[in-house]
Amino acid sequence: MLSGSKSALVTRRQFVAAGVAGGAAVAIGCNATDRGNWEFLTVDQSRTLAAICDQIVPADDFPAASQAGVPDYIDRQLIRHYRRYQDEYRRGLEQAEALSRSRFGRELASLPARQQLEIVAALEQQKPEFFALVRNHTMEGYYGSPRHGGNRDAVSWKMLGLPEPPLLGRAQYDLGKGESQ
Amino acid sequence: MKRVNAVVVGAGAAGGIVAKELAVAGLSVVLLERGKWYTAADCRKDDLRNQRTTVLGNAFGPEDEGTPRVWVDAQGATHTVLASEGGYNNNAACVGGGTLSYGAQAWRYMPQDFRMRSTYGAPAGSSLEDWPISYDDLEPFYEQAEYEIGVSGDDSGTPFRGPRRRPLPMPPLPPGREFSVLEPAAKRLGLHPFHIPMARNSVPYNGRGPCMRCRWCVGFACEVDAKNGSQNTVIPVALNTGNCELRTGCMAKEILTDERGRARGVAYFDERGRLREQWSDIVVVSGCATESARLLLNSTSGLFPYGLGNRYDQVGRHLQGHHYTGALGYFDFETYDDIGPGATIAISDYNHGTPDLCGGGMLANEFIRLPIHMVDRLPPGTPRWGLAHKQAMRHWHKRTIVIMGPTQQIPTADARVTVDPAVRDKWGLPVCRFSGNVHPHTFEIGEVQARRAEAWLKEAGAIHTSLMAGKPTIVSAGQHQAGTCRMGNDPRTSVVNKTCQVHDVDNLFVIDSSVHVTNGGFNPVLTIMAVAYYASAALVREWKGTGFRS
Ligand SMILES: Cc1cc2nc3c(=O)[nH]c(=O)nc-3n(C[C@H](O)[C@H](O)[C@H](O)COP(=O)(O)OP(=O)(O)OC[C@H]3O[C@@H](n4cnc5c(N)ncnc54)[C@H](O)[C@@H]3O)c2cc1C
Ligand code: SF4
Numbered sequence: 196m197l198s199g200s201k202s203a204l205v206t207r208r209q210f211v212a213a214g215v216a217g218g219a220a221v222a223i224g225c226n227a228t229d230r231g232n233w234e235f236l237t238v239d240q241s242r243t244l245a246a247i248c249d250q251i252v253p254a255d256d257f258p259a260a261s262q263a264g265v266p267d268y269i270d271r272q273l274i275r276h277y278r279r280y281q282d283e284y285r286r287g288l289e290q291a292e293a294l295s296r297s298r299f300g301r302e303l304a305s306l307p308a309r310q311q312l313e314i315v316a317a318l319e320q321q322k323p324e325f326f327a328l329v330r331n332h333t334m335e336g337y338y339g340s341p342r343h344g345g346n347r348d349a350v351s352w353k354m355l356g357l358p359e360p361p362l363l364g365r366a367q368y369d370l371g372k373g374e375s376q
Numbered sequence: 377m378k379r380v381n382a383v384v385v386g387a388g389a390a391g392g393i394v395a396k397e398l399a400v401a402g403l404s405v406v407l408l409e410r411g412k413w414y415t416a417a418d419c420r421k422d423d424l425r426n427q428r429t430t431v432l433g434n435a436f437g438p439e440d441e442g443t444p445r446v447w448v449d450a451q452g453a454t455h456t457v458l459a460s461e462g463g464y465n466n467n468a469a470c471v472g473g474g475t476l477s478y479g480a481q482a483w484r485y486m487p488q489d490f491r492m493r494s495t496y497g498a499p500a501g502s503s504l505e506d507w508p509i510s511y512d513d514l515e516p517f518y519e520q521a522e523y524e525i526g527v528s529g530d531d532s533g534t535p536f537r538g539p540r541r542r543p544l545p546m547p548p549l550p551p552g553r554e555f556s557v558l559e560p561a562a563k564r565l566g567l568h569p570f571h572i573p574m575a576r577n578s579v580p581y582n583g584r585g586p587c588m589r590c591r592w593c594v595g596f597a598c599e600v601d602a603k604n605g606s607q608n609t610v611i612p613v614a615l616n617t618g619n620c621e622l623r624t625g626c627m628a629k630e631i632l633t634d635e636r637g638r639a640r641g642v643a644y645f646d647e648r649g650r651l652r653e654q655w656s657d658i659v660v661v662s663g664c665a666t667e668s669a670r671l672l673l674n675s676t677s678g679l680f681p682y683g684l685g686n687r688y689d690q691v692g693r694h695l696q697g698h699h700y701t702g703a704l705g706y707f708d709f710e711t712y713d714d715i716g717p718g719a720t721i722a723i724s725d726y727n728h729g730t731p732d733l734c735g736g737g738m739l740a741n742e743f744i745r746l747p748i749h750m751v752d753r754l755p756p757g758t759p760r761w762g763l764a765h766k767q768a769m770r771h772w773h774k775r776t777i778v779i780m781g782p783t784q785q786i787p788t789a790d791a792r793v794t795v796d797p798a799v800r801d802k803w804g805l806p807v808c809r810f811s812g813n814v815h816p817h818t819f820e821i822g823e824v825q826a827r828r829a830e831a832w833l834k835e836a837g838a839i840h841t842s843l844m845a846g847k848p849t850i851v852s853a854g855q856h857q858a859g860t861c862r863m864g865n866d867p868r869t870s871v872v873n874k875t876c877q878v879h880d881v882d883n884l885f886v887i888d889s890s891v892h893v894t895n896g897g898f899n900p901v902l903t904i905m906a907v908a909y910y911a912s913a914a915l916v917r918e919w920k921g922t923g924f925r926s
Contacts, residue, residue: 340421
């Protein structure tokens with residue numbers, strides 16, 4: 196189960212990466228209802244979502260949201276704890292695409308990062324409720340527990356200098372002396 | 377089903393103690409708990425789903441499905457909420473109740489906290505009142521709680537506390553980095569900092585080992601069982617007597633009464649949803665302030681058309697919790713050492729004695745700092761997302777300290793729990809409905825407390841600070857919920873007498889946070905426990921062997 200879902204993640208990640216790099220070439224025969232390996236999102240929606248998430252937590256020395264599995268986290272919760280937000284996501288992602296197409300004539304995921312940022316900033320202005328939802332869910336996926344599909348390999352915790360696995364059992368050591376991490 | 381001496385509803389802080397005290401005294405007891413009994417295997421540390429951070433649900437109950445509540449906002453509009461949402465005012469639903477996953481701060485209230493009205497006078501519009509019992513009445517039972525549940529810490533550094541006959545049974549855990557930053561600063565300000573008393577093993581105690589100081593304490597169960605709640609102390613003792621049967625997954629529906637108006641048992645839904653009756657000589661309600669009020673209000677009959685104990689429309693009133701305020705300090709050096717349990721240092725200099733303020737509260741450093749909490753606690757002006765946010769996370773996560781505290785709320789009769797006329801839970805029972813607010817003077821005190829927290833942080837070297845002092849428009853009772861079945865001598869203004877016996881039903885007791893007249897400027901659980909020991913002792917004293925007669 197675990198290794199199965201992991202390989203699925205790799206496929207998705209490659210797909211997203213291809214989307215960023217390949218622009219229009221990405222329209223490889225998937226239609227509006229194709230779910231690929233996603234539980235709730237369609238492949239198209241997942242690309243849009245990943246692009247938004249990656250502006251909320253962009254890559255620097257540490258991975259971007261989608262590389263840390265944030266869209267997986269959101270996708271999973273949309274058929275679990277966040278079932279109640281399914282419509283908001285369907286509508287919101289569509290609106291994000293509409294913004295992208297009307298301003299740049301192209302799919303959000305195929306735009307260069309600067310233009311993606313512009314669209315996401317416009318989304319925050321025009322659809323503040325949906326944006327707030329994605330923003331919060333992205334933070335949860337990036338900074339929350341790895342067990343829900345996000346924060347892959349505890350990457351954000353490592354970024355913050357929190358050891359993973361955590362150093363439990365420290366009561367046995369004299370913390371005043373010796374190495375502190 | 378065999379008739380027993382006592383049914384206790386709720387296996388939480390108070391219910392566990394009552395069950396143990398009665399069972400040890402030889403009474404046969406059935407302890408009903410709607411939630412589960414979690415074991416070490418259930419103690420996973422999940423930043424998104426625990427009892428404090430509930431974005432993906434409550435780890436220790438209730439579940440979101442079929443357990444709604446309703447709150448009424450200041451404009452009179454109603455909102456239905458899920459159990460993991462803020463307006464729900466949840467504590468917990470499991471064996472141990474809140475004490476399975478709590479932070480375990482184990483405070484004694486101060487002597488003045490039991491006579492707030494005599495000390496300050498009641499602000500107009502408030503229902504500030506004295507308790508009918510004093511600190512001195514409770515002192516031996518505070519001690520019993522400290523020793524039987526197990527408390528570590530050292531409050532000898534503060535003159536602002538009631539007298540104690542014995543020191544705490546365990547020393548404090550070694551201080552963390554925040555302690556060493558905050559302690560000298562507090563002393564420079566002329567304050568009296570000390571080690572917070574905690575229901576947590578700092579050394580082996582009661583057959584269990586000490587805390588190993590992990591990152592995930594408040595809101596989580598403890599996988600090494602070093603945190604002391606009713607589930608690993610008094611409840612096992614109760615079960616070991618052979619006199620107590622714990623039934624989990626059992627939701628009390630109503631308290632049954634006979635034609636003379638005495639309690640004769642409890643009707644409840646068992647774990648398979650079947651309606652059952654357990655008959656008993658006495659009934660003890662220990663479901664925590666919101667649910668205990670609901671159970672009484674849902675127990676209607678010809679003799680009690682408005683519910684039990686509610687002849688004078690008192691059940692559910694004076695709902696209160698704590699008004700948490702404080703400040704965040706940002707430092708140019710690392711203050712966070714990632715060593716649990718978190719909160720270590722407190723002052724109680726500001727609980728009483730400020731001219732023009734009716735009380736105050738304790739101030740302490742914050743319990744826990746998960747990355748997900750930090751996301752919304754970056755310095756004011758930091759963008760809420762994007763590269764700058766991510767970099768700020770990296771910069772500030774280990775360079776902040778939060779100081780805050782539970783400002784004692786000034787209660788009102790209008791802040792209350794009723795039962796909703798329309799919304800039902802999955803058992804078909806009318807659900808809790810919250811309305812009203814605490815007295816506005818509460819927020820003035822909270823504001824002053826926040827500035828004091830800020831001053832402490834600045835003295836400790838904070839380079840920026842920001843205040844955390846909201847002004848909720850509806851009563852926020854939450855985990856520290858209390859007050860809904862007030863203890864008092866006058867049946868027209870209270871629900872139970874000073875030994876927690878319901879005024880007009882002599883074999884019915886409410887023993888839990890509900891009976892608190894006021895809620896102190898401290899986390900409430902040790903007082904809930906002390907009152908449970910105190911009321912149980914009175915009950916056992918009055919017990920005649922064949923039935924209860926007062
Ligand atoms: C995360 C967290 C941290 C906390 N930290 C602290 C702290 O540091 N210090 C402190 O003093 N306090 C703390 N508290 C609060 C403390 O846990 C509560 O004040 C205390 O548990 C209340 O005790 P109680 O006996 O009134 O109710 P509870 O402990 O809540 O027990 C009530 C029990 O009754 C059960 N019940 C209710 N209705 C029914 C019914 N109809 N049928 C069957 N069962 C029912 C519930 O499921 C529950 O298990 C914390 C709480 C939480 C959740
Ligand atoms: S900090 Fe200590 S008491 Fe708390 S959960 Fe961790 S090990 Fe247990």
